[in-house]
Amino acid sequence: MSLSISGKTAIVTGAAHGIGLAIARHFIDRGAQVMFADIDEEKLLAELGDEAKSEGPARYFSGDLCEKLTVKNLLSATVDAFDRIDILVNCARTFAPCDPLEPSTEVLDAMLAQNMKSALRVSQLTAKRMIKQAEDEGRTEGEIGTIINVSTLASARTQPELMAYSIACAAQDQAIRSLAVALAPHRIRVNGVSFASVMSRSLQDALKENDDWREAICEGTPLGRIAPPSELAETVQYLASSGASFVTGQIINVDGGRGLLDRVQVPAF
Template sequence: MSLSISGKTAIVTGAAHGIGLAIARHFVDRGANVMFADIDESRLKDEFADTDTSEGPVRTFAGDLCQKLNVANLLSATIDAFDRVDILVNTNRCFTPCDPLDPDQTVLDDMLQQNMKSSLRISQLTAKRMIAQAEKDGRTEGEIGSIINISTLASTRSQPETLAYSIACAAQEQAVRGLAVALAPHRIRVNGVSFASVMSRSLQDALKENAEWREEIIEGTPLGRIAAPNELAETVQFLASSGASFTTGQIIRIDGGRGLLDAVQVPVF
């Protein structure tokens, strides 16, 4: 079984912080060309202040991927830099608590736009590019691309303050399954990774305000700790590689066993 992604080109969204950054750097370390995409331009500049991003395996793109033009520009920048795209990893997401009894749907609309619609749009456009590449290359057999979405355990949990976020995460996971079926005839695989108890940027920020949550998470996680972002990267690499050539439409849970118990009242970010 080959887990190699060497020589492939990947777009990783949400790649300036936490989980997205860890995955993107892991891919570069494994020999892939990677476009680091994020809305946070200053963070991207700081992260690569000592790196020449005009050549080599690393490029950066700053823009709000909820805007259709930015999605098109991201794809164009990737093709200009690397001439193709083989892997898309959507880690771009955000969390906003909400009042579940508030009839104002602004938070829900924002969560759906940020966490599901934007990743769906970029997945659709990237898939079209992958199909066009295969036609141009005359590739009639074998896999031509892999798309991986990052979600959370919130998709299956019902905590009042995370209602909008949970709906958006569940919608994102359903998008994985729907796209997997739609793109299977085109030889593009679509999968997801659902996490909990991972030290994402959102969790870091939350622990600054609620230090007691750390112990609650650890006690409610059978493996007894909070995972580091790079622990998701190996699973994402597997899904992107030929080692997962017969895997599509799956949501793989990386949560240290928390979902088996989940007596924890701490929201999953």
């Protein structure tokens, strides 16, 4: 089984911080070419430094991926830089609590727009580019691309104050399954990775304010620890590789077993 992604071109969204940055860096270390995409241009430049100015395997794109034109510009920038797109990793997400009894849908609208609709639009437009790319190359057999969405355990757990976020995560999981079936005839695989007890940027920020959460998370996670983002990146690499060539429409939990018990009343960011 080959887990190699060497020579592949990937777009990773949410790549300026936390898990997205770890995935993008992991892909670079494994020989891929990566477009680091994020709305935070300042942080992208700080992370990439001189790499962003070179002709090397790491480039960056900054913009609001909730806008369709921005997504099109991202795809064009990636093709201009690397000539092709083989892998998409949707990792951009935002988190906000809400009052489940508040009639206003402002937070829900924001969570759906930024955590589900944006990833869906990027996936749809990237898939179309992959299909055209294969047609232009005359490729009639074999996989032409793969899409991986990063989700969280919140999609399957009930914490009322996270209702809007959980709904958006659950919607994203269903979009993974629907796209997997729709894109299978085009030889594009679509999968997801659902995480908890992984040191995301949101969790890192939360622990600065609530350090007692650290012990609660470790006690409620069978493997007894919080994982670094690199362990999630390994699973994403597997799904992007030919080793997962017969895997589509699946959502793999990377949570140290936390979802089996669900004793932790700490958000799965």
